[in-house]
Amino acid sequence: MHTIKLVCACLLTFAFLALGYNPVHAQQKFEREIRIRPQAVPAAAEAFVSACIDKGKVRWYKEINLGFYSFEAKATRNGRHYSIEFDSLGVIQDVEMVIRFDHLTNVVQHAITEELTGRCSKYRITRVQRQWTGTARGLQAVIREGSTAEQYTERIEIVFSCKIDKAPVLYEALFDAQGKLENLLEIIPRNTDNLDY
Amino acid sequence: MKLYWIVPALTTCFCQTIAAQSSYRAGCLPQINLTTDITGNWRANLRIESRQILSEGTFDHIEKGGYRYERTDIAGLVLRKTAIGTTIGAGYMIRLEGGTKAHRFTQQYSSIGRLGVLRTGQRVTTDQTISRGEPFVFRLRYRISAEIPLQGRNVDPGEWYAKLNNEYLGILDGRALGMEVRAVGVVGLNISDRNKLELGPDYRTNAFSAGAQRHQFWLYMGWYVTI
Numbered sequence: 561m562h563t564i565k566l567v568c569a570c571l572l573t574f575a576f577l578a579l580g581y582n583p584v585h586a587q588q589k590f591e592r593e594i595r596i597r598p599q600a601v602p603a604a605a606e607a608f609v610s611a612c613i614d615k616g617k618v619r620w621y622k623e624i625n626l627g628f629y630s631f632e633a634k635a636t637r638n639g640r641h642y643s644i645e646f647d648s649l650g651v652i653q654d655v656e657m658v659i660r661f662d663h664l665t666n667v668v669q670h671a672i673t674e675e676l677t678g679r680c681s682k683y684r685i686t687r688v689q690r691q692w693t694g695t696a697r698g699l700q701a702v703i704r705e706g707s708t709a710e711q712y713t714e715r716i717e718i719v720f721s722c723k724i725d726k727a728p729v730l731y732e733a734l735f736d737a738q739g740k741l742e743n744l745l746e747i748i749p750r751n752t753d754n755l756d757y
Numbered sequence: 758m759k760l761y762w763i764v765p766a767l768t769t770c771f772c773q774t775i776a777a778q779s780s781y782r783a784g785c786l787p788q789i790n791l792t793t794d795i796t797g798n799w800r801a802n803l804r805i806e807s808r809q810i811l812s813e814g815t816f817d818h819i820e821k822g823g824y825r826y827e828r829t830d831i832a833g834l835v836l837r838k839t840a841i842g843t844t845i846g847a848g849y850m851i852r853l854e855g856g857t858k859a860h861r862f863t864q865q866y867s868s869i870g871r872l873g874v875l876r877t878g879q880r881v882t883t884d885q886t887i888s889r890g891e892p893f894v895f896r897l898r899y900r901i902s903a904e905i906p907l908q909g910r911n912v913d914p915g916e917w918y919a920k921l922n923n924e925y926l927g928i929l930d931g932r933a934l935g936m937e938v939r940a941v942g943v944v945g946l947n948i949s950d951r952n953k954l955e956l957g958p959d960y961r962t963n964a965f966s967a968g969a970q971r972h973q974f975w976l977y978m979g980w981y982v983t984i
Contacts, residue, residue: 592913621909634910684840721841727797728840749841750911751950752869753792753981754920755878755902756844757802757834 593623593632601631602650608696609633609644612703642703643689655699656689656717664688664716664739671739672718680722687719691734715742779970784810784827786959786975792983795835802834802848808975828854834863842869852888859888874910878902892931900924900939912947920945920955935966943977955979 598606601620609618613635621632630653633644641658661669676683692702694712701708716735721728734743788806795801808827834848845866852859867880879901886894900922907917922941928934943957959977964970 592915593909593911594913594916595909686841723840728838730841750876751983752842752876752878752904753790753802753983754945754953754955754979755869755876755904756836756867756880757790757792757804757981 593621596620596622596631601633602646602648604650605631605633605646605652606650608646608650608652608700609635612700613637613642637703644703652696652699654691654693655703656691657703659688659690661685661688661718668716668735668737668739672716672735675733675735675739675741676720676722680720680724681726682723683720685718685720687717689717691715691717713737719747779964779972780813780815781972781974782810782813783974784808784812784825784976785978787978788980790979790981792981794983798838800836800838800844802832802836802846804830804832804834804850806830806832828852832861832863834865836865843867850884857888859886859891861886872903874906876904876912878904894931895929897927898924904945907944912945914947914949916947918945918947919943920957935963935968937961937963938965941977943979945979951983953979953981955981 598618598620600622613633614637617637618633618635621634623630623632629648631646631648631650633642633646635642635644643656645653645656647653661672664672676685692699692712692714694702695710698708698710698712701710702712714737716737716739718733718735719730720733721730723729730747730749732745732747733741736742786806786808788804791803793801807829810825810827811823813825830850830852832848832850834846836844836846838844843866846864848863848865850861850863852861861884863882863884865880865882867878869876869878871877880899882896882898882900884896884898886896901924902920902922904912905919905921906912907919909916912918920941920943922939924939924941926937926939928937939959939961941957941959943955945953945955947953956976956978959973959975961973961975962971964972
């Protein structure tokens, strides 16, 4: 009985601590994204998306960072998933389309595979996206027709898990259209203790 | 306080056809999960769970009402990250119930993935329980979970989420084989990436096994902290 009382006292103590628990971590990036209604989106962003995507198939999000925010439209067109990002004024930043790795040309696949093999003892690609930047008119045409005569830049964004010295790490890599690595970011996976235990 | 209304309310929720002689238990299931990193790939988890019974009996006859403390489980688990979202682990649990103790040894594999906006989890667990005067119990468990963000595509700090669990337990109790099914639906608040609160119904039944049927209706209250 004494043990039980002790355990209950511990439970209560933990519960009270929970109310005031607020861990502080240095250099923690603050980023929050919330779903918003189309009415809350800048007119320029709404007009861009309306010109190339059916209205009913768009979900809008606001991404809040420290000191600034942006808007993102998630949409499906002809079975393809697009993410269209705008700044806070509704100016287009980039367009991303989810693809399969084998949709890339053999030359690009080979270049990316070589890069990943050189970095990781073992790797697994979990997401591949084409990323386009350019003029609004050019990007709208890319979404509608798949290509355009307007000038735009294509990159490949890849999320992959990578084992280095037996430690698994998650990365987001940006390659140019030829498969040359331009940027590499480590992704800190979200804490999933509520699904693990 | 008599809380008999919990039983019909939860029964309706789970749409069960319940035989009159089936027994039930209803109450609260507070749980604390404390996790800490040991080294790069290793983590330790401490779980304390307590059962408080508010009502129990058969469906045509409530034998006991009111509050009754039943038991407390204290479990420790050590896990190794084998890949992104994948862990294997082993642990020990002690159960304190009415002056008696039971000891349980656990081995588990869990894997977390994504399915659109859903974060999905799968867990396979085996455990072995020994207690004085009771037969040895072996269980094989499989649990599938889904976490659904209620505000956007990801569960960010300060946001709410829903979580659904469905678990199947094959039980070898002495020489008797049995099966238990669990279904949990909770609403959670992600206070920060290291601090979550969850609340919701937890239903458990052995109705798919031969013999006396038992139904359990719990109000699950979970607190997950990573330090």
